Amino acid sequence: MQIGIVGLPYSGKTTLFQTLTQIHLDMHALQKRDANQAIVKVPDTRLDLLSEIFQPKKKVNATIDIVDMVGIQRGERASQSFTSHFLTKVRTNDALIHVVRGFEDETIPHVDGSINLFRDIRTLEEEFIFADMAFVESRLEKLDKELLKSKNKDETKKEIEVMQRWNETLQAELPLRELEVLADDIKYLKNYQPLSAKPLLLALNLGESDTSRAEVIVNEIKAKIKAKNIRVEPFFAKIELELSQLSDEEKEMFMEEYGLKESPLSRLIKAAYELLGLQSFFTVGEDECRAWTIRVGMNAQESSGVIHTDFYNKFIRAEVIGYNDFIANPTLSKCREKGLLRLEGRDYILHNGDIINVRHG
Ligand SMILES: Nc1nc2c(ncn2[C@@H]2O[C@H](COP(=O)(O)OP(=O)(O)OP(=O)(O)O)[C@@H](O)[C@H]2O)c(=O)[nH]1
Numbered sequence: 001m002q003i004g005i006v007g008l009p010y011s012g013k014t015t016l017f018q019t020l021t022q023i024h025l026d027m028h029a030l031q032k033r034d035a036n037q038a039i040v041k042v043p044d045t046r047l048d049l050l051s052e053i054f055q056p057k058k059k060v061n062a063t064i065d066i067v068d069m070v071g072i073q074r075g076e077r078a079s080q081s082f083t084s085h086f087l088t089k090v091r092t093n094d095a096l097i098h099v100v101r102g103f104e105d106e107t108i109p110h111v112d113g114s115i116n117l118f119r120d121i122r123t124l125e126e127e128f129i130f131a132d133m134a135f136v137e138s139r140l141e142k143l144d145k146e147l148l149k150s151k152n153k154d155e156t157k158k159e160i161e162v163m164q165r166w167n168e169t170l171q172a173e174l175p176l177r178e179l180e181v182l183a184d185d186i187k188y189l190k191n192y193q194p195l196s197a198k199p200l201l202l203a204l205n206l207g208e209s210d211t212s213r214a215e216v217i218v219n220e221i222k223a224k225i226k227a228k229n230i231r232v233e234p235f236f237a238k239i240e241l242e243l244s245q246l247s248d249e250e251k252e253m254f255m256e257e258y259g260l261k262e263s264p265l266s267r268l269i270k271a272a273y274e275l276l277g278l279q280s281f282f283t284v285g286e287d288e289c290r291a292w293t294i295r296v297g298m299n300a301q302e303s304s305g306v307i308h309t310d311f312y313n314k315f316i317r318a319e320v321i322g323y324n325d326f327i328a329n330p331t332l333s334k335c336r337e338k339g340l341l342r343l344e345g346r347d348y349i350l351h352n353g354d355i356i357n358v359r360h361g
Pocket residue numbers: 007008009010011012013014015016069070071072103104105108205206207208236237238239
């Protein structure tokens with residue numbers, strides 16, 4: 001699962017990336033890190049609480065991959081070679097974080113001359129829509145030629161239909177995110193990875209003076225945009241970077257001063273995680289408390305396979321306790337006594353936060 005940070009030049013992408021990696025970098029994954037890619041821990045207060053209860057030797061958070069991309073210019077589609085190379089890189093992400101500049105700073109000029117969140121959101125969206133349009137048009141040209149000579153006309157015809165529907169949406173200057181996805185679309189969405197279909201997190205990089213108005217600003221933006229598969233979260237790159245260099249105590253004082261309850265960056269990562277359709281389940285014990293990442297809707301056997309392939313192949317049953325049940329009765333024996341520890345078969349669909357123990361052959 002990989003998330004790309006995109007946005008106009010000087011919007012704060014690299015600052016966000018640096019702050020994320022300072023606070024949330026997963027130390028176990030350090031060797032995999034290169035210049036602009038990092039594995040970032042997903043903060044989880046539930047895992048923190050479980051670790052307080054079990055006092056394990058190791059606490060392991062869920063992680064996501066974050067990639068810092070270069071700034072995208074308005075009219076990027078015009079310069080073909082750069083675009084295709086760059087946009088191909090953007091395409092490989094499962095979701096995108098669009099960093100939108102909201103902070104005022106005269107020493108850092110804005111490419112479009114002024115601060116305007118909504119305009120910048122639309123600018124990038126248009127770049128993606130136009131890139132997808134160019135792709136769809138060239139695809140349609142190829143398909144028309146193929147239709148003349150191909151033996152498997154049904155497949156070609158089907159794709160033409162799909163591309164024409166995509167084209168209608170794009171011509172209306174709507175992102176493919178807004179497409180009503182039909183069964184036929186799924187294969188092509190997966191193969192072609194159109195940019196305007198990707199789940200999108202709008203990360204508004206607000207100024208220091210905006211902390212008390214953040215909610216108002218977010219609500220204004222939400223009211224203006226189509227909301228399908230889009231999340232909006234504010235953050236404060238400059239404050240967060242300073243925060244990341246403080247001790248825990250200083251951090252608390254600092255956050256109080258700005259009236260912040262939870263670190264906006266923690267919220268941002270969590271939002272990205274949810275946007276990807278991901279959730280966590282837990283394994284607990286004195287050795288290790290750990291959050292595992294699964295897609296929403298995965299069953300007990302598939303989820304066990306995330307821990308170990310053997311657990312998938314030799315799955316017998318899973319012992320399952322709901323997170324809230326466990327917190328209300330925080331020992332395994334108590335949960336067993338009260339019948340809160342259930343034995344579930346392979347088809348059981350995991351709930352967010354379930355604590356499980358896999359019984360395998
Ligand atoms: N005042 C202020 N400056 C910021 C803030 N966020 C970023 N900056 C500054 O803006 C400049 C650009 O920030 P970067 O994080 O490098 O922006 P970027 O989006 O990665 O830029 P490119 O990679 O060149 O597209 C730097 O000088 C940052 O220090 C902020 O919230 N407030």
